[in-house]
Amino acid sequence: MGRPSLTMPSYGLIEAGGTKFVLGIANEDRIITASHRIATTTPEETIGASIDWFRSQNVEMSAIGIGSFGPLQLDRSASDWGHVTRTPKPHWSNTDLVGPFQRAFGCPVAIETDVNAAALAEAQWGAGAGHKSLLYLTIGTGIGGGFVSNGHLLHGLSHPEMGHIRMPRHPDDLDFAGACPFHGDCLEGLASGPAIIARWGQSLSELGPDHPGIGIIAWYLAQAMVTFQAVMEPERIVLGGGVTGTPGLLDKVRKIASDAAANYFAGKAEDVICAPGLGDKSGLLGALAVALSSTS
Numbered sequence: 001m002g003r004p005s006l007t008m009p010s011y012g013l014i015e016a017g018g019t020k021f022v023l024g025i026a027n028e029d030r031i032i033t034a035s036h037r038i039a040t041t042t043p044e045e046t047i048g049a050s051i052d053w054f055r056s057q058n059v060e061m062s063a064i065g066i067g068s069f070g071p072l073q074l075d076r077s078a079s080d081w082g083h084v085t086r087t088p089k090p091h092w093s094n095t096d097l098v099g100p101f102q103r104a105f106g107c108p109v110a111i112e113t114d115v116n117a118a119a120l121a122e123a124q125w126g127a128g129a130g131h132k133s134l135l136y137l138t139i140g141t142g143i144g145g146g147f148v149s150n151g152h153l154l155h156g157l158s159h160p161e162m163g164h165i166r167m168p169r170h171p172d173d174l175d176f177a178g179a180c181p182f183h184g185d186c187l188e189g190l191a192s193g194p195a196i197i198a199r200w201g202q203s204l205s206e207l208g209p210d211h212p213g214i215g216i217i218a219w220y221l222a223q224a225m226v227t228f229q230a231v232m233e234p235e236r237i238v239l240g241g242g243v244t245g246t247p248g249l250l251d252k253v254r255k256i257a258s259d260a261a262a263n264y265f266a267g268k269a270e271d272v273i274c275a276p277g278l279g280d281k282s283g284l285l286g287a288l289a290v291a292l293s294s295t296s
Contacts, residue, residue, distance in 0.1 A: 009062035009295075012054055012105070013287035015114065016068035016097065018089050018141040021046055023053055024284050025061070028292060030125065032284065034059075043095040051104045063108040064101050065291025067117025067283055069142065072097075074112070074159055082111050088181045110294035112146075113159045114138065117286030118240060118276075119146030120153065124289060126277030127238045135234040136282070137162065139221065140241035143188040147232055163188035168223060170216050173199075191220040193243055205246040218249055222256035225273060229257075229265045240276045240283075250275060 010033070013024035017040060024035040034057055038049045054061070071085045082098025098109045112120070119136035128134030128148065137145045143163030147154040154160055164186045178185030179195035189195055196204050200213050207213050225237055244250060250273065257269040276282045 010059045011288055011291040012061040012064035012101075012107075013284050013291065014050065014064065014066040014068070014101075015117075015283035015287055016040075016066060017114065017283075018069050021050055022284055023050055024287070025054075025057055025059055026285075026288050028288075030285060030288060032281075035284065040089075042091050047095075047097070047100050051100060054105065061105060061107050063110065063291045063294045064105065065117070065287040065289070065294070066097055066101075066109065066111040067114040067286045067290060068097055068111060070113045070144070070159065071161065072111065072113055072159065074155065082109070108294040110290045112153070112286075112290045113144060114283060114286070115144040115162075116146035116153050116159060117290050118282040119148050119238075119286070120289040120293075121278055121282055121285040122236075122238050122276060123148040123151070125285065126282060127274050128236050129277070131235040133232070133234045134236045134238060135228055135232060136238045136240065136276075137224075137228075138241035139191060139193075139239060139243040141193050143192050143241075145228070147234065162224075162228070163192070165224065165227060167220060170219050172212065173216050187220065187224050191217050191224075191243070196243065204243050204249070209248060214246065214249060215252065217243070218252035219256055221249075221253045222260060222269075225253065225257040225269065226260045229261065229267060229269075229272070233266060234272065235267060237273045238276050238282075239273060244275070 008027040011026055015022040021038050024032050026032045036053050040046050073080045073083045073085055084092050084095045087093050098111055101109045115138050122128050122136050123134040133149045135147045145162030167187050176199055178189030179198050180186050180189030254269045254273050
C-alpha cells in the first residue's frame with residue numbers, strides 16, 4: 001500500500017468591504033486556489049451569497065478569517081462579539097458577521113477590521129517583512145488604519161479609528177463641510193472617495209493630473225502621515241485603497257509629508273511611506289492571517 005496523501009489545510013477568506021465582498025480559499029502557503037466577488041447589498045443577501053459560494057467549493061475549511069469594514073465588536077467577552085456596530089453603511093449596523101459562518105460550516109471563525117487584517121498580512125509577508133513596526137492605512141470608501149508592532153496589533157477599548165482624527169483645513173478647501181456623517185471634516189470626511197466625489201463629482205483618478213483636488217487630497221494625507229509618525233514612529237506606513245491608486249499621488253504625499261516633518265522624525269517620509277507590498281492581495285491575505293491566528 002502507498003502512503004496516504006497529505007494535503008494542507010484549507011482556509012476560508014472574507015474581505016468584507018463596503019462595496020464588495022471578496023471571498024477566497026487558500027492554504028497556509030498563501031496560495032489562493034479560488035476567489036470570487038459579490039456586491040455588498042443587504043446583510044441577508046450578501047452573507048447568504050457568501051455562504052452559498054463557499055458551499056459550492058466543496059472544500060472542508062479548517063477555519064475562516066474575516067477582515068471587515070466596521071466599526072466592529074472585537075471583545076470576545078461581549079455578547080455582540082463579531083458584530084458590526086454603529087456604521088454609516090446602510091442596513092449593516094448591529095449585523096452578526098461571525099455567527100452565520102460558524103453555524104454554516106462548524107469551524108473556527110476569526111474576525112478583525114479590514115485594515116487590521118491587511119496590516120497583519122503586510123507586516124508578515126509584504127512591505128513590513130523584516131521590520132518591527134508597520135502602519136497600514138486604506139484610503140477608499142472609508143479611511144482606516146491598523147498598526148502592528150513586533151507582530152502584535154494595536155487594540156484599546158476597541159480597534160483604532162484612525163480615519164476619524166481631526167484635521168487642519170487646506171486653505172483652498174475651507175468651504176467644504178466634510179462628508180463624515182459623525183464628524184464632518186475628519187480625515188475620512190475630507191479625503192475618502194465619497195468626500196472627493198462630493199466636491200468634484202468624480203473619483204480622484206478621473207480628475208486629471210493638473211486638477212487642484214489632487215494636491216488638496218495629497219496635503220490632507222500628508223498631514224495625517226506626520227501625525228501618525230509623531231504618535232507611533234512606524235518603520236513603514238503602507239497606503240492602500242482605491243484613492244491611493246491615483247497616478248503621482250504617493251509621491252506628492254511623500255514630498256509634502258517630508259516638508260511638514262522638518263527632519264524631526266527618525267523615519268524619513270520618502271523611505272517610510274510606501275505602497276502595499278502584496279499589491280491588491282493585502283486584504284484577502286489579511287483574512288488568511290486572521291484565519292491562521294485562530295488556529296495557532
